[in-house]
Amino acid sequence: MNDQTMTPEERAANLKGMGSSRKRVEDVRFTQGKGNYVDDIKLDGMLFGDFVRSPYAHARVVSVNKEAALALPGVIAVLTAEDLSPLGLHWMPTLAGDKQMVLADGKVLFQGQEVAYVVAEDRYIAADAVELVEVEYEELPVLTDPFEALKSDVVLREDLEGQTEGAHGPRKHHNHIFTWEQGDKDATEAVLAEADVVAEEMVYYHRTHPCPLETCGCVASMDKVTGKLTLYGTFQAPHAIRTVVSLISGVAEHNIRVISPDIGGGFGNKVGAYAGYVCSVVASIVTGKPVKWVEDRMENLMSTAFARDYWMQGKIAATKDGKITGLWCHTTADHGGFDACADPTKFPAGFMNICTGSYDIPTAYLAVDGVYTNKAPGGVAYRCSFRVTEAAYFIERMIEVLAIKLNMDAAELRRINFIKADQFPYQSALGWEYDSGDYHTAWDKALKAVDYDGLRAEQAQRIEEFKAGKTRKLLGIGLTHFTEIVGAGPVKNCDILGLGMFDSCEIRIHPTGSAIARLGTISQGQGHATTFAQIIASEIGLPADDITLEEGDTDTAPYGLGTYGSRSTPVAGAATAMAARKIRAKAQMIAAYLLEVHDDDVEWDVDRFAVKGAPERFKTMKEIAFAAYNQAIPGLEPGLEAVSYYDPPNMTYPFGAYICVMEIDVDTGEWEVRQFYALDDCGTRINPMIIEGQVHGGVTEALAIAMGQEIAYDEMGNVKTGTLMDFFLPTAWETPNYTTDHTVTPSPHHPIGAKGVGESPNVGGVPAFSNAVHDAFRPFGLVQSHMPHDHWRIWKIANGLGLHG
């Protein structure tokens, strides 16, 4: 234990602390199929719930006849809005200040909406009973286009009729939800009017879906003897769910225990509250038995939270030589039948006002109009911070459109407009304070890594060959420099349903020098048990392998707002470092006592406190831990534990430079990613291997979104992409090779300088792929074409440009 033979570097390496590519401790169980997901939970006497869903996108529910279903042996109950209404649970509040039907209350507003909830002894009987519930509908006119919806006489939300004031200000029309304005409208319009050059374009970011491998589900278990309700579920924010369940069900919060077990991906889909949770809780309270509800893939795609669906009209002004002088954006946001966006309360369009991106744009204006349509509700942050992928896609398309207008190289246009390293902290025109960045260094490194000039030369030659009839393939070079805004967030401006968005960590050191840490977050595959142990290891000098991490049980973990928006490392990671530092501060006093010197006469050395000037006199953290439990130290309480609730002073602003090289077959619309280079700067890097894995996963989801994935509706409001046959989820076959790289610009306000990374690759990846497609056709006159760039839409671009002869 008192080994002095190892160097400090060797001792640090043994800790597997920050900077170590420590293997994921979670994978031992996951790779053996030993994970414990919601659907693995089996309780005695458990019943199963299943939904009767609307086949129509807009219809009046005339009647629901349960008789035949109730007559089926094994069916316990069939719940409708009428049954929930006496409890006040036929509607529930959304995270966005709206309310949402739990079960159809007189009408349905989207295909797949929950109409009745069947409870049966097994899931086969439940599914049979769903078929037997007779629902009479009267079809109503369907609105699937947000622009049409704002003009239509058809009232979607009759419950809001006459309400001219919504949760976020005035409503301009009966299908209008809110207008959210940021920046200086008059100044921006003046800049546009006087500019040398203005490029204008509609940039549509289509509706898609997070589609986690595990769908949403829960098991509600009411113990009528103790009065305790245990709710297991696929929750990205278990503590917030407990509070919400308490507020809407009336069950006291101390009688509710929410447990998020292993979660098979969330990507924003599992932040909000769904009808399935409410109905399962009610069914369990009524029957006194556990009730499980797990949606299938089609239900997941049709009814749980979608992402994007932003129509972003943009104007960007610049001088003749390419210096951007102003940015204007008006977004029409299609929210579906209910506004169930999962954003901080004061941000109905999330952080869309990060849409000035990585650029020093002195004047800007953003307005977002939220609109009701006959589509599923949602608008969640699918692997991005709130609406940040939309913002990044918008600005990175507008830069390309401006480059075309200026006849400039898009890489150079970016370079001359980047915020400079010495401008940080940088105050953006739309209200954010960027904490740190060095965009020029990252950009130059990226361009050099891919031999950008060589690629442009190859592209020019390819165009000549194409024109000469020697090839039918074009080469696209997709550029992106993105800036994320993550780590929500400061309690002064970020809350969800009034709950401040701090987060927490509690650490207990055991007498033998191992530890357990509990956090208010919940991993859905991010590897928290691996990385947060590394933070503690570096901070207090105990090996990461000796530290257990627990999340997701509200009875044991400290309160926190959960995991989404890349907030775990910026907020809970900071809390972890701060809790560890409290422990180290007490450990210092213990060490000084044991070494019989003054507190100030010992100094920290990797895994021990040593007497200043006498490094051979030291106490290791293990020795200190034992002493904390077996020595009576004057003035100190026994034990060694700490808790920290961390309210971050600011968001963090990770950034990156992504470059995609794509081959496109003009005749078939087929594409192949030849090269993808991803440089990420997420500040201090905790586990490089996990960062690389996060980048691979995020870029793959970006590939899916840009190149084919969508939730499409026909004019009747039918979902056309409700199965994985039509909803593009890439397999290993479609996934290209990625080259990852990094620069390190620590966050100045985060205790360890980390910024968060899980979502950067989706934010940067989508514009990189889309810009590659656009870039391939730029020489032939393409300015803007909407995603997803599937085969036929790419073919349509080529066809429209006359490339098919």
Add this chain to the structure above:
Amino acid sequence: MIPAGFEYHRPGDIASAIGILQEHGDEARVLAGGHSLIPMMKLRMAEMGHLVDLQAIEELKGIEVGADTVSLGAMVTQHELITHDGLASAIPLIREAALQIADPQVRYVGTVGGNVANGDPGNDMPGLMQCLNATFDLSGPDGNRSVAARDFYEAAYFTAREDEEILTRIHIPVPGAAVGQAYEKQKRKIGDYATAAAAVMVGNGTASVAMTNLADTPVWSEGASAALASGDVEGCVAAMLDAIDPVADNRGPVEFKKHVAAVMLRRAIDRAQSRAG
């Protein structure tokens, strides 16, 4: 995605299987690999009281490669088609096409008989079998008969097979080494049906051309085949474009499908010609 209840049967020979089909009429369906039928049951788009699993019937298995004819049992899996060396040298087109069907997990279980008998216009094997001029053996209550692949398909999911018949074997004439073969398929992703696919044989003064998922049945065109046999590639493409009748879906509109159909066909012809002896 939970099917309605059904009785499960697992007969050991063809005669017993036919007996079960006779007993239950249109309440019964045979199950081969299940990759089409089981999803339809889970969607409750197919509901039947009796499922007759053919897995245990030895007579339906095995690949026989003769000098002039290849014979495939209906329950031969796509994986077996791919890994059978004798088959690959006799008719390389089969392996080439089978490798473009779904993914390895599906191919371990999916069968050639199920693929041709289901009558799904998206399946690859029907067009391939028409190109190869295969014949299908059918067994039923009235005994055995054979139907040419080119006469088998009537409409989507409707074939010449009667409800109480089972498709038992497939016989394919060996085209000979001088005949070049190619299968060209455009799809959106692994596991997808074709946006357009073309099976082509050409050489020795003969040719045969069939396409997949461009009408409610596979499309073998006598005119297109004759044109190609005479060396008229453009005539072949024109005749095939006349014969197909694609519909718009999530893969794209009709105009796009016709365009890529021609592209796939030309590419398959190019490759087949380069392989002709």
